[in-house]
Structures are given as C-alpha cells and as structure tokens.
Amino acid sequence: MRLKSRLALVALSAAVAGALPLTAMLRAFAQPAPESRGAESGAAGTPAASQPEAPQDEANLAYTVALPETGDEALDTAIRNASALERLRESAPVDAYGLIGRALAETDNMRDALRSEGYYGGSARIAIDGQAPDSPGLAERLLAREGNAEPVPVSVMVEPGPQYRLAPVRLQAEPAGASIADAGETGLKEGDPARAQPVLDAEGRLRDALRNAGHPFAAVRRRVTVDHDTNRMEVTFTVAPGPRPQFARPGVSGEERTDSDLLARIVAPMQGQGYSQKAIDEKRRDLLSLGVFSTVRARAGERLDEAGDLPLTFTVAERPLHAIGFSAAYETRYGPTFSTYWEHRNLFGGAERLRLEAEVNRLGTTGDTSDTGGKIGASLRTPWFAGRNQTLTFDIAALRERPDAYDRDAFTLGALLEREFSPRLTYGFGPQIEFSRVTQDNVTTNYQLLGLIGQLRWNDTDNPLNPSRGIRAALLVNPIYSLGESNAFTRLRAQGSTYFDVSGDKGSIIALRGVVGSIVGASFGGVPPDKRFYAGGGGSVRGYSYQSVGPRTASDEPAGGLSLVEGSVELRQRISGPIGMAAFVDAGSVTRDPTPDFGNLKVGAGLGVRYLTAIGPLRADIAIPLNKESGDSAFGLYVGIGQAF
Numbered sequence: 033m034r035l036k037s038r039l040a041l042v043a044l045s046a047a048v049a050g051a052l053p054l055t056a057m058l059r060a061f062a063q064p065a066p067e068s069r070g071a072e073s074g075a076a077g078t079p080a081a082s083q084p085e086a087p088q089d090e091a092n093l094a095y096t097v098a099l100p101e102t103g104d105e106a107l108d109t110a111i112r113n114a115s116a117l118e119r120l121r122e123s124a125p126v127d128a129y130g131l132i133g134r135a136l137a138e139t140d141n142m143r144d145a146l147r148s149e150g151y152y153g154g155s156a157r158i159a160i161d162g163q164a165p166d167s168p169g170l171a172e173r174l175l176a177r178e179g180n181a182e183p184v185p186v187s188v189m190v191e192p193g194p195q196y197r198l199a200p201v202r203l204q205a206e207p208a209g210a211s212i213a214d215a216g217e218t219g220l221k222e223g224d225p226a227r228a229q230p231v232l233d234a235e236g237r238l239r240d241a242l243r244n245a246g247h248p249f250a251a252v253r254r255r256v257t258v259d260h261d262t263n264r265m266e267v268t269f270t271v272a273p274g275p276r277p278q279f280a281r282p283g284v285s286g287e288e289r290t291d292s293d294l295l296a297r298i299v300a301p302m303q304g305q306g307y308s309q310k311a312i313d314e315k316r317r318d319l320l321s322l323g324v325f326s327t328v329r330a331r332a333g334e335r336l337d338e339a340g341d342l343p344l345t346f347t348v349a350e351r352p353l354h355a356i357g358f359s360a361a362y363e364t365r366y367g368p369t370f371s372t373y374w375e376h377r378n379l380f381g382g383a384e385r386l387r388l389e390a391e392v393n394r395l396g397t398t399g400d401t402s403d404t405g406g407k408i409g410a411s412l413r414t415p416w417f418a419g420r421n422q423t424l425t426f427d428i429a430a431l432r433e434r435p436d437a438y439d440r441d442a443f444t445l446g447a448l449l450e451r452e453f454s455p456r457l458t459y460g461f462g463p464q465i466e467f468s469r470v471t472q473d474n475v476t477t478n479y480q481l482l483g484l485i486g487q488l489r490w491n492d493t494d495n496p497l498n499p500s501r502g503i504r505a506a507l508l509v510n511p512i513y514s515l516g517e518s519n520a521f522t523r524l525r526a527q528g529s530t531y532f533d534v535s536g537d538k539g540s541i542i543a544l545r546g547v548v549g550s551i552v553g554a555s556f557g558g559v560p561p562d563k564r565f566y567a568g569g570g571g572s573v574r575g576y577s578y579q580s581v582g583p584r585t586a587s588d589e590p591a592g593g594l595s596l597v598e599g600s601v602e603l604r605q606r607i608s609g610p611i612g613m614a615a616f617v618d619a620g621s622v623t624r625d626p627t628p629d630f631g632n633l634k635v636g637a638g639l640g641v642r643y644l645t646a647i648g649p650l651r652a653d654i655a656i657p658l659n660k661e662s663g664d665s666a667f668g669l670y671v672g673i674g675q676a677f
Contacts, residue, residue: 092125093174094183095160100190106227107149107192114145117158117186128174135165135186142190150226150265152258153193160186196226196258199266201234206272214245215252215271226265231256235269242273246307248332248342249274279305280333280341282315286348290324291381297419299346307332307342317455319346322383322415326351353377361672363570365665366435366578369393385413394434403434422451437579437590438561442468448485461486464512472561473585479560483512497648497674499531500538511553512563521554523563525596529677539606545677549596550626556594564592567620567634570670571677572598574618575636575655577665582622582632588663593622597630600677604642614640614653616676635659636668640676648674 097118102108112118117138120126126134135158142156161184163170177184201220205212218234235252242250250273257266282299284292298318305311312330319328325348333343354376361369373389392406409429417424425448433440443466450460464483469476486509493502505528513520529545549565556564568590569578583591602616621633638655653670660666670676 093128093131093178094125094181095121095131095186096183097121098185098187100188102190102192104149104192104195107145107151110145110148111142111188111190114141114148115188116141117188128171128178131160131174131184131186132165132171135160138188142188146190146192148228150195150197151192152196152226152265153260153263154191155193156188156190158186158188160184162187194263196263196265198222198224198226199259199262199264202266202268203238204268204270206270210271210273212242212271212273214242214247214273216241218269220267226258231267234267238269238271242271243307244309246276247273248277248307275336275340277307277336277340277342279303279307279311280337280339280343282344282346284319284346284348286350288350289353289378289381290322290348290350290383294382294416295319295346295348298416298421302344312344314455316346318421319348323385323413324350324378324383351377359673361570362669363578363671364667364669366569367394370395379412383415385411387411387413405432405434407431417449420451422449424449433562435579435590436577437566437592438470438472440468440470440562442466442470442562446485456490456492458489458491459487460489468560468562470561472591473587473589477560478516480515481512481560482515483510485510493531498644499543499675500533500541501531503530504528514558514560517558519554519558521551521559521563523549523551525549541604543600543602543604543675543677545598545600545602547596547598547620548628550628551594552626556624559594561592564594565596565622566590566592567596567598567622569668570653570672572618573620573634573636574616574638574653574670574676575657575665575668576634576660577668580664581620581634583624591624593624594626595623595628597621597628597633602676604675610644612642612644612649614642614676616640616653616655618655638668642675651675 095117097115099111099115099118100108102111115138117134120134138158139156142158143154146152146154146156158165160170160174174184198220200222201218203212203215203218215238219237220230220234224230231254235254239250239252242252250271252272253270255268255270258264259266279302281303284295284299287295299315302311302315312332316328316330319325327349329347331345331347333345337343354374356372356374358372359370363369369391370393371389371391373387375385375387377383377385379386388410390406390408392404394403394405407429409427411425411427413423413425415423427444427446427448429444431440431442431444433442445465446462448460448462450458452458462485464481464485466479466481466483468479468481470479471477488507490503490505493499493504506526508523508525510523510525511520512523525547526549527545527547529543531544532542534540534542551559551564565582566579567573567581568576569580572578573581579590579592581590582593585591598618598620600616600618602614604612604614606612615638617635617637619633619635621628621630623629623632635658636655637658638653640651640653642649642651644650651670651672651674653676654667655670656667657664
C-alpha cells in the first residue's frame with residue numbers, strides 16, 4: 033500500500049536569517065492539521081516551539097556547537113539559521129537543565145530546516161558531550177561541570193535522505209468554472225526541488241497577478257501533499273479571483289491645514305476607473321508630491337458599496353509646517369561654499385511652498401571679501417496649478433558672482449511651469465528676465481535679457497543622491513534676447529548619466545556621465561560671458577580649477593566658449609559598512625566655435641572616499657590634471673554631500 037501523508041511545509045522567509053527562531057516563522061506556511069493518511073499524522077510544519085528559557089540564577093554552562101556540513105549549501109544555510117543552540121549560545125546563557133531543554137527542541141528545528149529545503153525523509157540527532165539529551169543522569173553530570181572553563185561539546189547531526197521533487201502543480205478555480213486566466217503562471221516546474229519558499233512565492237505571485245489585473249478580493253489557498261513512496265510533493269492552488277469592480281469616489285482623511293477641496297480634486301479622477309494597485313500607487317505619489325505630507329496610506333474597502341463599487345480612502349499625515357536646511361562644500365582655489373534655506377510648506381493651505389535661501393562662496397580665497405560671492409533668493413511653488421498635475425514656480429534672486437572668469441552682479445526673475453508626462457519624464461517651460469552687470473578682462477557691460485527656458489527631464493534611477501541603476505537625462509533649450517545689444521542667441525545643452533550595479537548588491541557601481549552643449553545664433557563676443565560654457569572643477573573635470581578649461585582672455589583668465597563636451601567614468605566601490613571609495617576619470621573641452629570639438633580635451637583622474645549617511649554619501653575627492661598647462665593647479669580637492677553625478 034502506498035504510504036502517503038499530507039504534511040504542512042516549513043515557511044522559510046527572508047527574515048529567517050534574523051533573530052527569530054525558524055519554528056516561529058512556520059505559521060505562514062502551515063496548514064490546519066490534516067487527517068492522517070499513512071504512518072504520520074498532524075501538521076509536520078507546526079512543531080512545538082522551543083521551550084522558553086527561564087531566568088538563570090545558577091552558574092552558567094558554557095558549550096560549543098558543531099553543525100553538520102551536508103554538501104547542499106542551501107540546506108547548510110537553513111540549518112545554521114534554524115539552530116537555536118548556536119543562535120542563543122552567547123546571547124542567552126543557560127544552566128545544565130536549560131541546555132538539555134534547548135537540545136531537545138533543536139531536533140524539531142532541524143526537521144523544519146530539512147523540510148524547508150525538500151528533505152522530507154530526513155532526520156536529526158543531537159548529542160551533548162556524546163550523549164543523547166534524554167540520557168539518564170546527563171543533567172547531574174552537566175551540573176557538576178557548571179562554572180568550568182572548558183565548554184561542553186554539543187553536536188548536531190542530520191541524515192538528509194533524498195531531496196523530494198515537485199509533481200505537476202495544479203490550479204483549481206473557485207467557484208468551479210470561474211476564469212483564472214488573470215492569475216498567470218506559478219513559476220513552479222515539475223521536477224524542481226520541493227522547497228518551501230518557491231511554493232510560498234508562487235502563491236503570492238498568483239495573488240498579486242490577480243489583484244494587479246483588477247481583482248481586489250482575490251484569494252489563493254494551497255494544498256500540499258507529500259508522497260513518501262515517490263519522494264514527490266503535490267501542490268494544488270485553489271484560486272478565487274473575485275469581482276473586478278470600479279473605484280467609488282475616493283476620500284481623503286487626516287489633513288489639518290491643507291485644503292480639502294484640493295485633495296478631493298486630486299483623487300477624483302479615480303472614480304469609475306477599474307481597480308488597479310498601480311492606480312492607487314500613482315495617486316499616493318501625487319499626494320506625496322505636494323510636499324506637505326510625511327505619509328500617505330491607501331485603504332480599499334473590505335466589501336463593495338451598494339452600487340457595486342469599491343470604496344477607497346487615503347489617510348494622510350502632515351509634515352511640520354516649517355523647515356530649515358544647511359549645506360556646505362569645499363573646492364581648492366574656489367574655496368568653501370555655505371548655503372541655507374527656510375521654507376514654509378503650506379503657505380495658503382494649497383500646499384504652496386515658500387522658500388527663502390542664501391548662499392555665500394569663495395570665502396577667504398583672497399584674504400578679503402573682494403572675491404566673495406553670494407546669493408539671496410526666494411521661490412514660491414504652487415502644485416496642482418490650474419487643477420492639473422502640474423507645478424508653477426516663481427523665482428526671484430539677487431546674485432554676486434566672483435569666479436576667475438568674470439564678475440557679475442545680477443537681479444533675476446523667472447517662472448517655470450512643469451508637468452509630468454509620466455513618473456519618469458517631466459517637461460517644463462517659462463519666461464526669464466535678468467538685469468546684470470558683467471565684467472570680463474576689465475570690460476564692463478550692462479545687460480537686460482529676456483529669455484524662455486524649455487527643459488525635458490528623464491529619471492528612473494533608484495536613489496537621487498546615491499544611484500546604483502537607471503538613467504538620468506536632461507535637455508535644455510534656452511533662447512535669450514538682449515535688449516541693449518539687440519542680439520539673440522540660443523543655449524542648447526544635453527546631459528545624461530547612467531549607473532550599473534556590476535556586483536548585484538550595490539557594492540560595485542560603474543557610473544558614466546556625458547554632456548554636450550552649443551550656443552547658436554550669435555558670435556562669441558555677442559554672448560554675455562556668464563552665459564557661455566565653462567568646464568573644470570567639481571561636477572565637471574576634476575583636477576582642474578573651476579571654469580579653467582577652455583579659451584583664455586588677454587589677461588589669461590577663463591573666457592568661456594560656445595560649445596562644451598564633457599565625460600566621466602567613475603567606479604564606486606563599497607569597502608566596509610558605510611565606507612566606500614571611488615576611482616574616476618573626467619574629461620572636457622570648451623571651444624569658441626558652436627560646434628563641439630575634442631581638439632583641446634583636458635583629462636583629470638583621481639580617487640575619492642565615500643561615507644554613506646541617511647541623507648546621502650559624504651564625499652571627498654582628490655584629482656590631478658593629466659595634461660595640465662602653465663597656470664593649472666597641481667591637484668584639486670572636492671568635499672560635499674552626494675555623489676559627484
């Protein structure tokens with residue numbers, strides 16, 4: 033007669049490597065106790081939990097643990113994770129009776145580990161000083177050893193037996209005849225090892241596929257049967273897809289100072305749409321993008337309303353109304369830069385953000401304040417402008433710039449309307465007005481400029497300050513008309529960067545960056561010095577001084593150019609914990625001609641140190657110019673927050 037028994041499997045979750053014992057992780061996979069068919073009965077995946085350790089007032093008993101090596105790396109890992117003897121050896125000392133109790137419970141832990149990897153016929157034995165834990169007189173002999181320096185040897189021995197395999201996996205609709213096409217595939221194949229985690233993953237995959245296809249109440253149950261005659265495990269998933277409802281009119285709760293009508297307008301378009309987790313996530317992101325909420329949680333109803341629609345509520349928690357920030361950076365020759373800002377996150381109740389900011393740079397580079405620059409500015413950001421998912425931002429600023437290339441004092445006004453094509457793609461445009469006084473090579477010119485800025489941005493990276501994969505790209509088109517000069521020109525600039533996680537665990541990342549720029553429509557002298565392209569310094573070609581790459585003036589100062597080419601390659605390597613290093617090569621060229629040219633390419637190379645923090649990596653880079661000319665620095669030092677690009 034075939035020996036066949038239904039057994040509950042062991043649930044090995046990702047958390048099994050943590051502090052909880054394996055037996056505490058089993059409940060997610062355990063079935064209600066089935067009827068016995070064959071020699072075994074009960075739910076094999078629900079063993080008794082390890083006995084709790086009572087507080088120990090007696091002397092502790094030191095012990096060592098020898099774990100087996102089976103030749104199956106996955107099984108050995110499961111055994112190590114499941115072993116309470118090893119996990120608690122140092123963190124929870126025991127006396128003689130506690131060690132015996134822990135060893136008795138370890139047999140169940142090892143059985144769970146074996147079954148989690150498909151070894152359903154395996155067995156385990158525990159020996160304390162060469163004897164079984166239930167040996168007569170063992171406790172007394174161990175009591176006599178308490179307080180001794182020599183630890184008691186404890187051995188864990190397993191006989192895995194054959195690894196069981198999967199039989200063909202079956203899907204069963206509930207009710208009978210219901211369409212389960214939206215459930216997709218389990219991903220389980222006949223003949224695969226009968227491991228617990230892939231079965232759990234398949235169950236979750238079926239449920240997620242149904243819910244992503246518009247079935248919010250989808251349910252999936254599994255029935256698992258282990259056949260010891262054939263060493264196979266039969267898995268049947270019962271799939272109940274449930275209805276495919278539309279959303280009722282969503283509600284928002286939890287707001288305190290934010291306009292309820294604004295929030296209602298944001299979520300209203302969901303009404304009448306078919307259920308979709310993607311739609312819920314996108315609307316959560318829309319609410320978070322307002323900048324006034326620290327959390328946004330979405331909760332769908334547990335049943336349909338009277339109209340057959342699905343209720344949906346977003347619960348929000350508002351951030352503090354005010355915020356202040358500070359940053360600092362340093363670069364050789366250009367000196368330190370300090371900036372700060374204060375912002376009001378909900379000025380009129382419509383999530384309007386008012387930000388006041390100030391910056392001072394080039395402190396102490398000449399021994400006085402003659403070359404010190406700075407900026408004072410304000411911006412007002414209005415989200416969901418004109419009732420659509422678009423943002424209108426007004427900027428006003430007064431600037432004093434004193435780089436080596438020119439002196440500039442300016443007052444600027446601008447507006448920018450931005451809208452998302454998608455979560456990754458954004459476009460924006462708006463007018464600019466500038467009144468400035470610019471001096472280069474002892475020639476001072478006053479400018480009154482009218483401009484229009486248009487930009488297109490793509491970003492699918494996984495982290496804004498420390499990306500490990502994805503692409504960033506931006507295209508800028510900036511036509512400018514000079515009233516005083518009756519002159520017009522257009523600045524064009526395209527840049528992109530991409531990131532490759534070559535180690536698969538974010539430990540080794542290759543980052544690439546490229547920039548191309550051109551100014552068309554005017555001669556070199558017809559473009560204000562501050563609107564020309566420059567290269568050199570942090571975020572550009574490290575190793576060279578700020579703005580130093582490219583043409584020079586008659587007094588041997590940077591003159592800028594009408595074209596720009598830049599490129600960077602950087603290897604970012606994690607060393608230990610939060611500490612990492614970087615090796616990089618930067619290159620760039622600036623010319624007077626509008627057509628980008630590689631004829632005078634400058635190359636810099638260097639090394640850097642990274643220290644990861646919650647707000648991004650702290651960065652310190654040192655670079656040298658590889659083909660420097662007279663007047664170029666011997667090296668450059670750059671310190672800041674966030675990666676170089």
